[in-house]
Amino acid sequence: METEKQQAIAFSQLSKVFQNGTAALDRLNLTIEEGEFITFLGPSGCGKSTALRMAAGLEEPSTGAVNVFGRSPKDTIENTNDIAFVFQEPNLLPWRKVLDNVILPLELRGISKKEAREEGLRVLDMVGLKKYAKVFPRELSGGMKMRVSIARALAAKPKLLLMDEPFAALDEMTRQRLQLELLEIWEKEKTTILFVTHNVFEAVYLSTTIAVMSAGPGRLSSVIQVDLPRPRQSISRTDELFSAYVKKASDQLEDSLDEREDVS
Amino acid sequence: MSMTPAEAAGNHVTAKAEKVKKTKPVRETFKQYILGPVIAFVLFIALWQAVPALLGMPHYILPKPTDVISAAVSDGALLWEAVQITVFESVIGFLLSAVIGIAVSILLASSKIIERSIYPYAIILQTLPVVAVAPIVVIWFGAGFNAIVVVSFLIGFFPVISNTLMGLNSVDREKDDLFSLYNASKWQKMWKLRLPSAMPFIMAGLKISCTLSIVGAIVGEYVAGVGGGEGGLGYAITVSAIQVNTAFIFACAIAGALLGITFYLLISLLSNKILGSWHESAMKK
Ligand SMILES: Nc1ncnc2c1ncn2[C@@H]1O[C@H](COP(=O)(O)OP(=O)(O)OP(=O)(O)O)[C@@H](O)[C@H]1O
Ligand SMILES: [Mg+2]
Numbered sequence: 001m002e003t004e005k006q007q008a009i010a011f012s013q014l015s016k017v018f019q020n021g022t023a024a025l026d027r028l029n030l031t032i033e034e035g036e037f038i039t040f041l042g043p044s045g046c047g048k049s050t051a052l053r054m055a056a057g058l059e060e061p062s063t064g065a066v067n068v069f070g071r072s073p074k075d076t077i078e079n080t081n082d083i084a085f086v087f088q089e090p091n092l093l094p095w096r097k098v099l100d101n102v103i104l105p106l107e108l109r110g111i112s113k114k115e116a117r118e119e120g121l122r123v124l125d126m127v128g129l130k131k132y133a134k135v136f137p138r139e140l141s142g143g144m145k146m147r148v149s150i151a152r153a154l155a156a157k158p159k160l161l162l163m164d165e166p167f168a169a170l171d172e173m174t175r176q177r178l179q180l181e182l183l184e185i186w187e188k189e190k191t192t193i194l195f196v197t198h199n200v201f202e203a204v205y206l207s208t209t210i211a212v213m214s215a216g217p218g219r220l221s222s223v224i225q226v227d228l229p230r231p232r233q234s235i236s237r238t239d240e241l242f243s244a245y246v247k248k249a250s251d252q253l254e255d256s257l258d259e260r261e262d263v264s
Numbered sequence: 265m266s267m268t269p270a271e272a273a274g275n276h277v278t279a280k281a282e283k284v285k286k287t288k289p290v291r292e293t294f295k296q297y298i299l300g301p302v303i304a305f306v307l308f309i310a311l312w313q314a315v316p317a318l319l320g321m322p323h324y325i326l327p328k329p330t331d332v333i334s335a336a337v338s339d340g341a342l343l344w345e346a347v348q349i350t351v352f353e354s355v356i357g358f359l360l361s362a363v364i365g366i367a368v369s370i371l372l373a374s375s376k377i378i379e380r381s382i383y384p385y386a387i388i389l390q391t392l393p394v395v396a397v398a399p400i401v402v403i404w405f406g407a408g409f410n411a412i413v414v415v416s417f418l419i420g421f422f423p424v425i426s427n428t429l430m431g432l433n434s435v436d437r438e439k440d441d442l443f444s445l446y447n448a449s450k451w452q453k454m455w456k457l458r459l460p461s462a463m464p465f466i467m468a469g470l471k472i473s474c475t476l477s478i479v480g481a482i483v484g485e486y487v488a489g490v491g492g493g494e495g496g497l498g499y500a501i502t503v504s505a506i507q508v509n510t511a512f513i514f515a516c517a518i519a520g521a522l523l524g525i526t527f528y529l530l531i532s533l534l535s536n537k538i539l540g541s542w543h544e545s546a547m548k549k
Contacts, residue, residue, distance in 0.1 A: 053441075056441075056445055057444075057445075058441045058444060058445065077444075077445065077446075077447050078447055081446075081447075083445065084445075085441075085442075085445050087438055087441075087442070089438060091438045091439060091442055093439065093457075093460070095460045095463070104442075104446065104456075105446040107456075108443070108446045108447065108448045108452055108456075109446075109447075156446065
């Protein structure tokens with residue numbers, strides 16, 4: 001009983017066809033255990049964001065279902081504070097200062113201003129932006145805005161963190177630093193993370209599991225368990241085993257692209 | 265530090281450009297934005313002064329600028345009194361249209377069904393010539409201050425409503441998702457998301473309605489002006505028209521225009537203060 005982990009997310013036969021007829025996702029079947037760091041890796045338009053949005057209850061499935069911690073996403077959101085989402089864009093409120101943006105989830109829950117501020121400063125410190133607490137978002141660079149957006153999700157103290165290409169717009173240096181920070185947070189807080197990326201290196205470096213997806217319509221094409229030593233900080237990105245995983249993931253990504261070409 | 269000649273030249277150019285930039289604002293701004301309008305104004309006044317004199321027009325058809333000024337000065341106390349009354353009426357009319365307009369919009373927008381059913385009428389009512397219903401207002405509220413304020417309120421009310429409603433529905437989808445995701449209630453969304461998002465629209469609505477409120481007050485005075493010498497600009501204009509005191513009508517009209525400009529500038533100032541911290545269109549200009 002103890003060894004059996006609870007399911008964080010269960011996608012079952014989940015499909016989405018938009019009103020305009022676009023088939024974004026086709027019968028996705030996947031279960032994610034609590035504490036996993038799972039990455040959706042796939043070409044643009046394969047339905048990664050759509051799957052994430054359905055897991056967050058922001059979009060209704062056309063057929064099939066998705067469950068989060070054993071209940072519907074809407075249910076989870078209404079009754080618990082377990083889900084946080086980092087959008088593809090920073091999505092900050094321009095009329096709020098950085099700290100006020102970060103504490104928004106806490107404020108909406110009715111947590112006292114003082115307590116919320118303390119927590120806000122703590123997570124801002126984590127992403128290295130404590131001294132920008134009193135600044136408006138427009139005064140920040142794109143990368144800094146993204147970090148604020150991540151801090152906002154962390155402030156919510158979620159059990160499930162959904163991240164939609166959070167590092168795509170960042171320079172390589174910032175990206176690597178944030179990857180490390182994210183891993184540290186994941187290890188410390190025991191959060192389940194569902195992460196979306198185009199970047200094979202990033203997928204291998206971060207994940208316990210990679211779900212490779214193919215487009216048109218979006219399908220899960222294969223699942224790779226990444227069995228690299230932890231903490232990842234200890235391994236080099238040029239390590240042989242690391243490279244082997246990168247190659248494997250790249251090959252499968254390519255196969256999934258071929259599959260699509262065969263179909264069309 | 266070593267520099268290639270090209271780099272050095274480049275640096276030199278930027279340094280020079282900066283120097284030019286520093287002196288540019290004062291002189292260039294003066295040339296482009298002040299000198300032109302000032303010349304146009306002087307020419308216009310000169311033309312206005314010359315034409316009636318050349319054509320031998322009597323002052324009650326087209327008074328010269330000097331006639332207007334002397335009328336304004338000789339009846340200065342009357343003009344000042346009228347301006348004060350009109351300001352008072354239009355400020356109250358404007359405040360009512362701002363407060364009631366925003367409040368009604370919030371109530372309408374808080375329910376999709378109500379909003380969908382009423383919004384088309386709010387748009388249609390906006391095109392309703394309030395001037396046409398002004399006499400009805402007088403019948404309902406009686407001649408005098410109340411009716412005038414109501415006309416001023418009505419004329420400024422619809423721009424506020426339609427702009428605010430548009431603004432409350434302009435929230436971007438991702439921001440709305442963010443609030444849904446963190447389980448925000450309908451009213452939390454309203455106060456913390458929709459209203460702030462609507463601010464630029466609301467301000468645009470207030471800018472329109474503040475100048476309209478003066479028009480409303482003057483129109484109100486035309487139809488509901490009170491007798492006994494106590495009246496605003498609209499009343500003063502009506503009386504002067506009967507006396508064929510054309511120069512004084514001009515003075516009143518110009519005073520009304522200046523009031524409108526002042527109102528507009530005040531609201532723009534307020535708008536920049538409120539929006540300055542986040543809205544980009546307020547940053548420029
Ligand atoms: N609201 C919508 N209405 C109609 N079609 C949509 C909508 N959202 C997404 N799509 C379509 O669904 C498909 C999948 O979109 P999705 O955003 O999930 O892709 P993605 O894998 O996240 O791509 P990217 O990596 O470029 O972000 C695309 O073909 C897209 O055009
Ligand atoms: Mg996407």
